Amino acid sequence: MNKHPMTKEGADALQMELNRLKKEERPRITQDIADAREHGDLKENAEYHAAREQQGMVEARIKQIESVLSHSQIIDVTKLPQTGKVVFGTTVTLLNLDTDEEVTYKIVGDEEADIKHNKVSVGSPIARALIAKEEGDEVLVLAPGGNIDYEIIKVQYI
Structure with a gap:
C-alpha cells in the first residue's frame, strides 16, 4: 500500500479534529437524538432527522480522517x-x-x-x-x- 506524505503539522491538526469529533461532537449528537426521540412521532420530528443527518456527516468525517492518517507517512x-x-x-x-x-x-x-x-x-x-x-x-x-x-x-x- 502506498503511503502519502503529510507534514507533522497537518497530521496533528487532523488528530485534533478527530479527537474533537469523537469526544465532543459524537456525544452531543447522541444526546440531541435522545432528546428528539422524547418528542414523540419520529416521522414528523425535524430535530430528530436533523440530528441523524448530522450524525451521519460526523461519522463519515471520522472515517475519512482515520483513513487519511492510516495511509499517511508523517514527515517532520x-x-x-x-x-x-x-x-x-x-x-x-x-x-x-x-x-x-x-x-x-x-x-x-x-x-x-x-x-x-x-x-x-x-x-x-x-x-x-x-x-x-x-x-x-x-x-x-x-x-x-x-x-x-x-x-x-x-x-x-x-
Missing part, C-alpha cells in the same frame, strides 16, 4: 538534514522575476493543501518545479495561467 521537516534543497515540507520564499513580488509557499501533502494559507500540494506544478532546487536557483513554473519565472530566495525547514 524540522528533523530532516538541512541541505538547503527544496524537499517535501520545506517553506520556500520565491521572487517572481517578472513582477518583483515575493511569495512564500509550504510544500505539503494533498490532504493539507490550502492555497489561502500558502500551502501547496507536493503534486502541484509549482511544487514539482521547486523540488530538489536550492536558494539562488531560477525555476520556470508551468502554471495554468501561463509560465512564471521565479528565483528561490530562501528555503526553510520549519
